[in-house]
Amino acid sequence: MPQRLVYFNGEFIPESEARISIFDCAVMFGDMVFEMTRSFNQEPYRLRQHLDRLYGSMRYVEIDCGLTIDQMEDVTHQTIKANLPALDNLDFQIMHDVTRGGLSLYENIIREGTAPIVSINIFPLVRHIGSLASQYQTGSHFVVTPQQSVPSRYIDPKAKNRSRIFYKIADLQANRMEEGAMALLTDEHGFITEGTGNNFFMVRDGEVFTPKPHNILRGVSRQACLELLVKENIPVHQANIEPYDVRSADEAWWSSTTICMMPVTQFNFQPVGDGKPGPVYHRIIEAWSAEVGINIPAQAERYAELAKTWVP
Ligand SMILES: Cc1ncc(COP(=O)(O)O)c(C=O)c1O
Known part of the structure; x- marks a missing residue:
């Protein structure tokens, strides 16, 4: 089975390799926003409404992730497409995570730098939905x-x-x-x-x-x-x-x-x-x-x- 890929600041990397630093603001302060969308028949449901809310959250916490909402929508579709071979026809959740990035105090040691990090991961809904089915x-x-x-x-x-x-x-x-x-x-x-x-x-x-x-x-x-x-x-x-x-x-x-x-x-x-x-x-x-x-x-x-x- 092909492996799932995560969109990580412009690149697609294997899910098991997607990491943020212990010096990221998300770990230091819970300083990040996120969004969770789901698919029906592998089509994202109300994606634009989720992205509108994500951009509202970013405005509220004053994070500029460097992508317009249209670009975010586009890379979301690319992420879904890149993952379809690994999804076995299952419906999935789409998680958008945006952190403010690494804390500047530690800038020399943080591989990703201190700019905001945008990641998008796709995960089948089998366990999440299955565990509450009854x-x-x-x-x-x-x-x-x-x-x-x-x-x-x-x-x-x-x-x-x-x-x-x-x-x-x-x-x-x-x-x-x-x-x-x-x-x-x-x-x-x-x-x-x-x-x-x-x-x-x-x-x-x-x-x-x-x-x-x-x-x-x-x-x-x-x-x-x-x-x-x-x-x-x-x-x-x-x-x-x-x-x-x-x-x-x-x-x-x-x-x-x-x-x-x-x-x-x-x-x-x-x-x-x-x-x-x-x-x-x-x-x-x-x-x-x-x-x-x-x-x-x-x-x-x-x-x-x-x-x-x-x-x-
Ligand atoms: C605190 C809280 N309230 C409400 C919701 C429901 O929101 P949505 O219908 O967009 O999933 C969520 C979803 O994660 C939540 O975390």
Whole structure:
């Protein structure tokens, strides 16, 4: 099997050789931004929206990566093309990483120099999707963690950056409450913000609610859900939601790039609605599957089977 290649500052190098220095700003300060896109039928999904967000993140942290957004789109397509022989017809994630580069204090020892580093790697979704496949049927358990979101006036979560230790702490807390439970964060007023890698939706009396787009990463899949809900004529509101409100929800789900939508059937150790994925969830994931020409939960099940023997 041919090996996967990483775009690394203008060159394609084998994935196993792609490295940054221990003196890179990303390692020193978590000083970098990134983006994650996925493919359906090996075509990138909403790539331009992901790149718009990447360039918004770069503007926010004041990194000039040296490529225009059109050039970035172009090298992304080149990276996909260079990797197709190694992808075995599988769908994949596309990770864009942009670091500010090596810290100038160490400039003589850093092979890559001190300019920003742009890398793009492609990785099949087998494990990522496969490991959560059963939850499309059973749903996830969300718990509100003591760790809260960082208010946007401190570090704006709309910029997808790697200074995200608070998300990790929330994950650790959620797992301590129950192994496999997922963290749901709140803001300083107690309103629900987002999960540690996803956005939140709930349904009550046939209407959908999702947190306002302030102290959250504005997910590309959140946007996809909003558009699909409008297409399906289901009323949707961006609103302040308190954990209290979720107790009277009929259903809930989370959205993220690789998974698309996952039902939330338990919230703080109580069932959401009847504790099963609900009709609105089913309608939207079916509409999404139709739009991209892939049955999303069925693909996850196929990947779960494959993951048992798959060697990356
Ligand atoms: C903190 C956070 N919120 C929300 C999301 C969902 O965003 P998207 O739908 O663009 O994947 C992510 C994705 O990684 C995330 O890290």
